[in-house]
Amino acid sequence: MSINWVGLWTIIRREFSRIMRVPIQAFLAPWISALLFIFIFGFVVGKRFPPIGGHRYIEFVLPGVLMLNIVNAAFLQSTSQTYFQRFLRYIEETLVAPLSYIEMIVGSLAMTIVRTVITALGILAIGVAFGATTVDSVPEFLFWVVGVSVIFGLLGIIVGLWSNNFEQLTMLNVFFITPLSMVGGVFNTVNMLPGWLKWLAYANPFFYFANGVRHSMIGYSDWAEALPLGVAVTLGLSAVLLLIVWRLYAVGYGLRE
Amino acid sequence: MTTPALSISHLRKVYRGGLVAVDDLSMEIAPGDFFGFLGPNGAGKSTTIHCVTGIATVTSGTIRVFGVDAVKDYREARRLIGLSPQMFNVDPFATPRQIIDWMGGYFGMTAADRKRRTDELIERFGLRDHADKRFRELSGGLMRRVILCRALVHDPKLLILDEPTAGVDVELRRDLWRYLQELNRDGKTILLTSHYLEEVERLCKTIAIIARGQIVRQGTKDEIVREPGGLEAVYLRATGAEPDHVAAPAAGAGR
Incomplete structure (x- = not known):
């Protein structure tokens, strides 16, 4: 059967309508946060740091801040979209419709990308x-x-599929995303870390994300091999997670009774 | 031989935790039928409907909608069905116009078709003054109308109505009855569950009674209502709610 393009577009349209009910939370909050980072690291604290690879500290930090905001926007968008649809049961509207699992996943991801691209472009414009x-x-x-x-x-x-209450929704953020992002080279170069901690940074996917975003913005990379490795980590993780999500949809985990 | 509108064969549904909600259920609905599906709370009516529409997974058995396998060819089967569920499964902050339009979108309808059909249904169900209010601001009866419009937006061949008149006023109930009869006269197959026996008796041509996950009685409306005590007595006997000697009418008593 052919792709249900109208259905796919409707998933995006509908979710965009939901996000536009909370524009301050969705878009303004990360932009204001970026402005504050620029003020603190650019004009207050940052002046006391020596240049890193020939770049001012704010230039070094801002790409990492942008990456953190993308991570938060993407995670919040997809958890809230999935969880609220389940919680209020209107996920059933898509379950009874002629939509394939992949169309549902792609629709959800497309809206996540729309939100993060708007967030990222806003932060970039401010920077x-x-x-x-x-x-x-x-x-x-x-x-x-x-x-x-x-x-x-x-x-x-x-x-979003696993959670059965609001507490569970935040667990990954509290115990995984925030700690790893803080030690992932957002605020410091890996060279500032002691030897044993460097290897921990290299094992942390957030390091590759921050390093990649930074390279695309100011052309600086902590470690030359980090870029191709980062691309491999990103593509590999995306493929593995897509397979897991597809499988969860196929068996109806958290979706169907 | 005519392909049944809905054919369920040996359906079994076991929920996580081991609850057997439907057990070896088989039934057929002929095209153009107005089929009443009765049973006490928890008997398995909604579970059966959820298995047919994809809200619940099927443990075993087969379901065919106009000959299309509802599990293997689920996208094709779902195009043929419109569901008005018992519970309001709606984004409460969306407006009726959005809810109906989005559902049309999920079914692949073009923007022009969605607009025409949404306007038509809003007008038909008296929602014009409420079409741009939030769903959560509507009364129970208006909410029920929105759910019905949503089920009808893509003009399905099989309409499944799970207690569509629960909590609605007499006017809407009668208006809805007229509308459903019109739809059925035009050839639409309708599966109706209801706790209002007079509703089923007035509308349906065929009746099935389910209890403890199994069909315990099935027949045409005419043959069932002709039995002593009428539909209510048959229902009570079939579901085991009342033993035969209690349900049997007194001599000379009408139905």
């Missing part, structure tokens, strides 16, 4: 306006924004 960043490579920038969105969008779907 450029305040002279805090540049864009070294637009295709590379888009690759990282979309790649990170897909990974955390898929993780968000899994958590």
